[in-house]
Amino acid sequence: MTSPAADSPLDVLQRVFGYDAFRGQQAEIVEHVADGGDAVVLMPTGGGKSLCYQIPALLREGTGIVVSPLIALMHDQVEALRAVGVRAAYLNSTQSPGERADVERAYLAGELDLLYVAPERLSSEQTKRFLGGGRIALFAIDEAHCVSQWGHDFRPDYLALSELAERWPDVPRIALTATATEATHAEITQRLELGQARHFVASFDRPNIQYRIVPKRNVRSQLIDFIRAEGEGASGIVYALSRKSVERTAEQLTASGIPALPYHAGLDAAVRAETQSRFLREDGLVIVATIAFGMGIDKPDVRFVAHIDMPKSVEGYYQETGRAGRDGEPSVTWLAYGLQDVIQQRRMIEDSPGDLAHRRRASQHLDAMLALCETVQCRRVNLLRYFGQAAQPCGNCDTCLEPPAIVDGTIPAQKLLSTIVRLERERGQRFGAGQIIDILRGTATARTRQHGHDSLSTWGIGADLGDQSWRGIVRQLLAQGLLASRGEYGVLGLTEASTGVLRGETTVMLRDEPERSPRVRSRRRDSALELEPAALELFEALREWRAGQAREQSVPAYIVFGDATLREIAAARPSDRAGLAGISGIGEKKLDRYGDAVLEVVSAHAALGA
Known part of the structure; x- marks a missing residue:
């Protein structure tokens, strides 16, 4: 789609995506990038990161290039955009030579709003020369934490993306991720050469x-x-x-x-x-x-x-x-x-x-x-x-x-640490948790007999606790730094902090773990169940209609409409297109494509209930 030059970000949000207002920092990010500024965006999953680059791409001249490591998902991402009238495409290894040629022709002709590419493809000189033949509106680097060796999902191909700043210094870049500590955030900024970028850090909380x-x-x-x-x-x-x-x-x-x-x-x-x-x-x-x-x-x-x-x-x-x-x-x-x-x-x-x-x-x-x-x-x-x-x-x-009970675990901790000390000093031996727990509980096994562990002074001093309880104590002492696990077999050893426990100078507080986990009652409710009975029936009828549409188009159902949109339709029961246009998630394209069919479902349901 081509966006009129006079369009504001809010106009595009409402007309294309069907939402009344931006959330959180979205409006500020969109305006900054649309004006040509670089940005680093940390926003939780489900927080609306994609709109932060999709709308600026529609507002600026040229094509927004989206760098995404998700080849398997590019098809659905592009289909979701096409469903709202955005001219989107992707280039990846799943396409035939003919399909790639069609996309390349459309890009060079200025007929695309957004083009998705994998970092592996963008790191090739051939791809960069190809992109240089068209007009680039912006670069969006999704899943930007992949550039960080501090992070949990490092991808070497992301390192080459620093070259974008050198090759296209006047094209704004926006790096986005849902997951970044301060160290990862700093590395994203450094490795992508976004030192002059504005940083937008939303709350990481997902209260739902x-x-x-x-x-x-x-x-x-x-x-x-x-x-x-x-x-x-x-x-x-x-x-x-x-x-x-x-x-x-x-x-x-x-x-x-x-x-x-x-x-x-x-x-x-x-x-x-x-x-x-x-x-x-x-x-x-x-x-x-x-x-x-x-x-x-x-x-x-x-x-x-x-x-x-x-x-x-x-x-x-x-x-x-x-x-x-x-x-x-x-x-x-x-x-x-x-x-x-x-x-x-x-x-x-x-x-x-x-x-x-x-x-x-x-x-x-x-x-x-x-x-x-x-x-x-x-x-x-x-x-x-x-x-x-x-x-x-x-x-x-x-x-x-269900707040856990906290107990003074100093004595059990001393028993366990004392057993480790005696094994090391008296026998020159180190063992994993299983053997030490058998000693504490006085459990005679072939292995404890082989090593003569029944003669240790700590043999059986922990028989009052079960195996699961002792394993819980070991975990908690590891978590508190009062115990160390080392080597190929996970043998247990003392730490500097263990000495204070053995001397009675440090009190050890532990979670009291029952043999069975308590049943926590969830506050999760299906929002559909909050609808009135008649509206709930209409909601299910709309879901059935949506499933048919999704099958016909071979796309996920949410690309047609999300559940939240269907619930709002079911609750409002609009009787005409004007009423339908006020529903969140229904932009111009979807109103044109599905409006009459949705109103038919609403009308048929009303007739049945009459």
């Missing part, structure tokens, strides 16, 4: 998301219980660290009557593409995946995200949980973690090929993630503090809704 973290016991059974209680019939994502775990979990969910598909990098590319397509287009499907899945997923109605293994960093956790509730509706995130997760990740860090600085950063990331898991304070306060943002207790996370 409820955070829950529980100790692992029988994790797949725990997961099934969670989905049945909170997410049955809803779309969701389950993350696991290994491909084997992904496949086993998907099989177990399916066997339990929960529709689920696996997704990981070891699957054939065609299978992955089909899985992603089904997830975007079907309701109620659960994807069990490694972190290979999800970045840039635009599906707005993901109602839950679950982790059955502890993520490697808070940034990764925040990015992954942010895929829930992009539509702003109440959603739940759930994480189960255990001592073995910590030991396994420590071992992976020690075995990693990176240098000492890399391993130190990875350890810092893991320490912060463990601290989030073990906190007895509000999860959201802890999470936002990691990103440099102060917050008050939210009242909508597990530790707020």
